[in-house]
Amino acid sequence: MNVAARKRSLRYFFAKVVAPLGYKFTPDNDLADYLLEQESHLEEAHGSPFCPCQGLTQNHEDNMKIVCPCIPYHREHFDYMKRCWCGLFVHKDVTDPDSLPQISYEDFRKAKDARGSGEGR
Amino acid sequence: MKKVSMYTLSTCPWCRKTKQYFTDHNIPFQYVDYDLQSVQEQEKIEQEMKKRGGALSFPWVLIGDDLVVGWNPAKYDELLAVSKASAR
Numbered sequence: 001m002n003v004a005a006r007k008r009s010l011r012y013f014f015a016k017v018v019a020p021l022g023y024k025f026t027p028d029n030d031l032a033d034y035l036l037e038q039e040s041h042l043e044e045a046h047g048s049p050f051c052p053c054q055g056l057t058q059n060h061e062d063n064m065k066i067v068c069p070c071i072p073y074h075r076e077h078f079d080y081m082k083r084c085w086c087g088l089f090v091h092k093d094v095t096d097p098d099s100l101p102q103i104s105y106e107d108f109r110k111a112k113d114a115r116g117s118g119e120g121r
Numbered sequence: 122m123k124k125v126s127m128y129t130l131s132t133c134p135w136c137r138k139t140k141q142y143f144t145d146h147n148i149p150f151q152y153v154d155y156d157l158q159s160v161q162e163q164e165k166i167e168q169e170m171k172k173r174g175g176a177l178s179f180p181w182v183l184i185g186d187d188l189v190v191g192w193n194p195a196k197y198d199e200l201l202a203v204s205k206a207s208a209r
Contacts, residue, residue, distance in 0.1 A: 031134060038132040052132035055155050055177035057167055062177075085178055085191075086133070102135060102191025106174045 001044050007036040010049055010068075014089075018069050022079075023089040026097045035088045039068055053086040077108045123185030123200070125150035128166055130179045131157055135192035139180040142194055148201065155179065 011032075015025065025032050039049035050056060054066040065073040071084055078084050082091040083100045090097050125143060129136035131154045143150045155166055155177075170181055173188055182189045184200040 034134055042132065053130060053135055053179050055130065055179060057177065101193045104178065104190035105176050
């Protein structure tokens with residue numbers, strides 16, 4: 001596989017998918033490049049461009065929820081962080097991605113429960 | 122000083138930053154790259170992570186008995202400050 005070409009293809013395809021969801025690529029180009037490279041390798045090894053920061057299991061259904069861009073499967077959680085878990089995508093209004101910490105799903109759920117409702121996972 | 126251990130992924134830049142954070146603070150830590158383990162070992166780790174709640178998201182950091190999921194240096198600082206204070 002030509003990793004550079006695959007990264008370009010993923011970038012082109014992902015941009016079209018995430019824009020209607022209100023997301024864009026992180027302005028941190030080095031981070032985006034690194035993550036796309038890892039996804040290209042994961043695709044070569046496992047068949048899909050899985051998130052480099054979430055673990056694959058023996059459960060196919062669970063694994064499909066972390067194929068990039070995985071925003072639709074974790075929408076409320078990621079909207080709360082204004083970024084996806086690995087940080088490849090951020091909300092369209094974000095200019096400083098370093099200011100956005102990762103917030104665990106548990107902490108997100110607790111915050112949400114405190115406000116009165118929960119997200120299915 | 123509290124014991125620090127973590128589960129990480131070899132593909133995850135935030136896991137790399139987390140390891141660097143503890144190295145820079147001269148805090149010894151142990152880590153296991155989940156994706157480089159056997160299927161059997163991965164299943165054990167998955168059970169342990171899910172028992173503590175949440176998804177299989179990395180980095181997964183234990184500082185003493187406190188769990189921090191994700192790259193969160195402010196939280197690491199907070200827990201380590203407590204750790205340093207209690208060691209005095």
